[in-house]
Amino acid sequence: MQAERDYIRKFVLPRLEHELARTNIILQITDLRWGVDTRSVEENQREATVLHVCLNAIRNTRPFFIRLI
Incomplete structure (x- = not known):
């Protein structure tokens, strides 16, 4: 990939x-795979942090968002 x-x-x-x-x-x-630094985040909070950052990035692209799978 x-x-x-x-x-x-x-x-x-x-x-x-x-x-x-x-x-x-x-x-x-x-690119939602770049720029999410979780080194300073507790292990049990890392996934939530990544999700939060990605959702904010998507919100900032309004009104248009194109996703490639």
Whole structure:
């Protein structure tokens, strides 16, 4: 799955950003697997912390959110 994620980030997203920029649409990428630091969080709270951070990131993308599985 990491290879697919890398391919999308390296090849697909730059082209998509370029195409959308031509129509004055700004593409903002949010990868929910990056940037969640749980090193300072107690072990029993880590999953809740990750969920909280991810849900906040999704809320901040309103009104649009596209998810790739």
